[in-house]
Amino acid sequence: MSSTLLSQHTYTESKARLFWQGTLAMFPLSVAVLPWGLLAGSFALDAGLNPFESQALSAILFAGSAQLVAIGMMKAGAGLVTMLVTILFITSRHFLYSISMRDKISPLPIRWRLLLGFLLTDELFAICGQQNDKQFNSWYVLGAGLSFYLAWNLATLIGIVAGSLIPQLNQLGLEFAVAATFISIVIPNIKSLSVVAAVLTAIVLSVGLTVIQFGGSLIVASIGAMLAGYVTEKLKGEQI
Missing domain, CATH: 1.10.287 (Helix Hairpins)
Structure with a gap:
């Protein structure tokens, strides 16, 4: 019995260690995306969304470039179909990401596939997309993806609060964070x-x-x- 408990304890520690390793690997990109999240939150308010709707956009859509485009199209009065088609095209690169990672993720249970699929972003693919089968671990990927999700939503919340207190926050040049984030992702690859x-x-x-x-x-x-x-x-x- 004691041997079984020890084995379970070791396995739990291993999962926790891999989770935090993924979180640490994603940390630089989580920090780099903060200005981008600030922009998304303040821009949503500027487009006429209320604070709850602005935060829900980050919590549900969870796609920085698509969010900014969607908000801009809302502000311009674009139709729903036009918005959906545009967002579908912008996020279609995730289809390529999923194909690239299919062999690693497909053996996992459905709950893992759905969770990691939702968390899959440019940043997560940059961290985990090039790992081989031996390097890939679902807990490591979960740590990287979930920490980035929380950082993005926290940045959005700060942007919503700051946007309601600081006039014209979205005109302070924060949009450069979008380009800077993608540059930091592309160059190492x-x-x-x-x-x-x-x-x-x-x-x-x-x-x-x-x-x-x-x-x-x-x-x-x-x-x-x-x-x-x-x-x-x-x-x-x-x-x-």
């Missing part, structure tokens, strides 16, 4: 020629099309970058 081609194509298209005020610059840049990476990979016969 530039390890092959195909990724370089994708990144350069995305930069050129997004900046160039924005300068000429092309309405679909984000969409065109995303598709162009994926095509550039795919073509480069095929021509060079490399693996991303």
